[in-house]
Amino acid sequence: MTRNLEPIAATPFTDRALVAGSLYAAPDRLAQRTTALHRAKVSGANATDTIAALAADADPAPQMIIDVGCGRGTATVRLARQYPSAIILAVDQSPGLLTVVRDRLSAQHRSTALIAADFHHLPLPTASADLALAGFCLYHSPRPRHALAEIARCVRPGGWIIATTKSADSYHDIDALIATSGLDPGADQRPSLYQTFHTGNAEAVAAAAGLTVQRRVDQQHIFEFADLDHLAAYAITCPKYRLPANLTDATSLAAELRRRAPDAGPTTASTVTYLIAQRP
Numbered sequence: 534m535t536r537n538l539e540p541i542a543a544t545p546f547t548d549r550a551l552v553a554g555s556l557y558a559a560p561d562r563l564a565q566r567t568t569a570l571h572r573a574k575v576s577g578a579n580a581t582d583t584i585a586a587l588a589a590d591a592d593p594a595p596q597m598i599i600d601v602g603c604g605r606g607t608a609t610v611r612l613a614r615q616y617p618s619a620i621i622l623a624v625d626q627s628p629g630l631l632t633v634v635r636d637r638l639s640a641q642h643r644s645t646a647l648i649a650a651d652f653h654h655l656p657l658p659t660a661s662a663d664l665a666l667a668g669f670c671l672y673h674s675p676r677p678r679h680a681l682a683e684i685a686r687c688v689r690p691g692g693w694i695i696a697t698t699k700s701a702d703s704y705h706d707i708d709a710l711i712a713t714s715g716l717d718p719g720a721d722q723r724p725s726l727y728q729t730f731h732t733g734n735a736e737a738v739a740a741a742a743g744l745t746v747q748r749r750v751d752q753q754h755i756f757e758f759a760d761l762d763h764l765a766a767y768a769i770t771c772p773k774y775r776l777p778a779n780l781t782d783a784t785s786l787a788a789e790l791r792r793r794a795p796d797a798g799p800t801t802a803s804t805v806t807y808l809i810a811q812r813p
């Protein structure tokens with residue numbers, strides 16, 4: 534069944550060179566973006582707490598866990614604490630981010646297998662894991678059902694996959710502000726960064742990947758940016774915007790925004806969706 538899955542237009546989030554390069558080769562952009570968003574968040578449960586609780590409900594004692602697209606390893610570290618005797622495999626295509634995960638886990642006196650790999654072709658045995666996470670990463674795939682099917686291949690029958698994503702309209706008030714400022718008039722017209730795997734199609738994609746979705750949780754997150762400096766710290770990390778070439782850092786972007794818009798940060802929202810699925 535492929536309804537709601539195609540067609541898929543290219544976005545910066547599915548540009549392989551960008552994703553493997555400036556978006557994630559080094560940890561700085563992801564850390565700056567996460568920090569700016571956390572500082573702005575005024576409501577909505579913590580995603581790592583939610584993933585940990587959903588994992589505990591699904592499997593109280595997994596022996597092998599794969600964290601696919603683990604990024605800086607925030608969920609990896611949490612699950613390592615929650616399951617002290619489990620084997621944890623941290624998978625990401627960015628060797629730079631895997632180094633951060635290694636350092637964070639060794640600070641907890643915990644070792645992990647670090648695997649630099651593309652989630653469409655995992656160098657892992659079939660049916661080896663009890664639990665796999667795919668946190669906020671499948672929207673980087675132009676064919677997320679193939680990536681999910683490959684992750685499912687590595688999970689034993691009856692094992693669990695927790696996949697998380699955001700709504701396609703996430704942060705659209707920021708797109709609108711950037712557009713009306715005149716800095717990027719098309720910012721609110723272009724496709725969502727999350728369009729290949731989002732709140733609206735995630736369940737259909739998981740079903741097409743052969744998974745049985747047992748539960749889904751949708752949580753509304755609200756963000757209030759303090760001012761244009763705060764907004765610029767987030768917006769400069771967002772590859773959606775086509776900004777003038779001289780605006781390469783948050784300070785110059787904030788200064789330019791102040792010339793064009795009232796110095797008040799916008800309020801915006803995102804729905805975060807968690808799918809708790811089983812491999813049949």
Ligand SMILES: C[S@@+](CC[C@H](N)C(=O)[O-])C[C@H]1O[C@@H](n2cnc3c(N)ncnc32)[C@H](O)[C@@H]1O
Binds near residue numbers: 557606
């Ligand atoms: C937004 S981060 C999410 C990190 C983490 N799961 C979290 O929830 O904080 C997306 C991650 O997906 C990884 N990624 C993107 N495309 C990938 C691919 N084809 N194979 C493996 N990892 C990929 C990136 O390197 C990045 O670390």
